[in-house]
Amino acid sequence: MRIVLALIVLLAVSVAQAQEIQVVTEDTAYTYLEKGRVVGPATQHVRAALARSGFSDVRVDLYPWARAYAMALSQPNVLIYLIARTPEREDRFKWAGELMRIQYHLYKLAAREDIVVDSLDAARPYRVGVMRSDVRQHYLQRNGFAQLVESSGNEENFQKLLAGRVDLVPLPRGDVARLCARFEVDCRSVTPVLTLDALTVDLYMAFSLATDDAVVERLRLGYAALKAEGRLVAID
Known part of the structure; x- marks a missing residue:
């Protein structure tokens, strides 16, 4: 009992x-x-x-x-x-x-040949889309990025990239593939320019x-x- x-x-x-x-x-x-x-x-x-x-x-x-x-x-x-x-x-x-474990990359529109990024320093002058309170925002702020454009989520952030309202967005490859499919965008129209090795996180x-x-x-x-x-x- x-x-x-x-x-x-x-x-x-x-x-x-x-x-x-x-x-x-x-x-x-x-x-x-x-x-x-x-x-x-x-x-x-x-x-x-x-x-x-x-x-x-x-x-x-x-x-x-x-x-x-x-x-x-x-x-x-x-x-x-x-x-x-x-x-x-x-x-x-x-x-x-x-x-x-996830790895982030900075993406740009493939057509934006004016954006040339081969280092974190080279990315700093550009407008970068980030999510509010996200680890990517905090990382870029610590590294002196002053032109961060906040969004509430990945979809809004990606739409800003497509519309030219930001120059770069930090995303994992999986999210890029999903977002391209959701917005019916050819994934070849966006391209990674820099891997954020220091931002590889668990x-x-x-x-x-x-x-x-x-x-x-x-x-x-x-x-x-x-x-x-x-x-x-x-x-x-």
Whole structure:
């Protein structure tokens, strides 16, 4: 009887905790809306980890990055992904698991022969489109870029490049392919000019600081178990 009661209590706690968790992300090649539901390779990993950890009824919401980031900074029980783990962010979140590694490149319109970039210094005079509160914005600011044009998301940023409102945008290859398809643009019309090697980062799922450590540890253990069992396909 005691064992049965303990299991009932554990189940109740699990359900309550699952209901309390808010999961937030942004629109990328790895996290996107399909028929009103957030899907994508990274989302698949997160949903699997949550289910493996006993959080089976958690809703995933897609927001502009700045809003998702602000929620994870200020509210309890928020799980955010894909978030770059940087030294500046290390003590602002409780890190629950690495999802993938990503590399960014500066892109220009192929027709813009007037834009010549072979180094970070050479890129500095140009107008660069960035997402508000994103790791790319912070990196470029630290490196003296004064002409940063903020957008709320990848789509708006890419549209500014297509319209000539910015000269360069930092994007991973996966996002470029997805955005070209979404806006019915030949991907040969945009070209990478510089790889931002120093901005190669690991992307994680992380909880807000006000989240209970027990919740964080449950997700860590669940995700680690999935990886150890070989049940997750690597995200490219």
